[in-house]
């Protein structure tokens with residue numbers, strides 16, 4: 001059941017990703033430094049169908065007093081990481097790219113299946129379930145935060 005849902009989501013995403021999402025340089029150096037945030041539960045779920053995009057989820061808290069807007073996500077070993085939101089239109093659930101994610105001070109934000117998430121169009125095949133890979137977040141204003149995301153099998157099992 002879980003796997004079925006994920007597969008249909010991934011298909012919708014793939015279309016959006018190819019038409020609207022586009023470019024990101026292959027292997028940029030990940031940035032140093034950090035913003036006043038805490039990220040937990042970072043995980044990349046591998047696609048159920050090889051070649052489809054992978055999804056990145058995490059929970060983020062803004063520990064500061066100022067509003068933050070997440071602007072860019074880079075995944076080591078992944079190309080074309082884009083922020084998406086899940087939305088329903090005419091009874092059909094699909095995904096659309098979003099330009100950023102607001103992280104209001106003191107209000108945790110969860111990127112999760114069925115909500116906001118990050119799609120990774122191409123993930124290095126060397127990244128397998130059970131491993132980790134660094135993820136870098138860049139906020140408006142240039143603050144950056146880096147964490148390691150766990151890599152999980154499709155459906156979140158294993």
Ligand SMILES: [Cu+2]
Pocket residue numbers: 013084085095096117118119
């Ligand atoms: Cu998506």
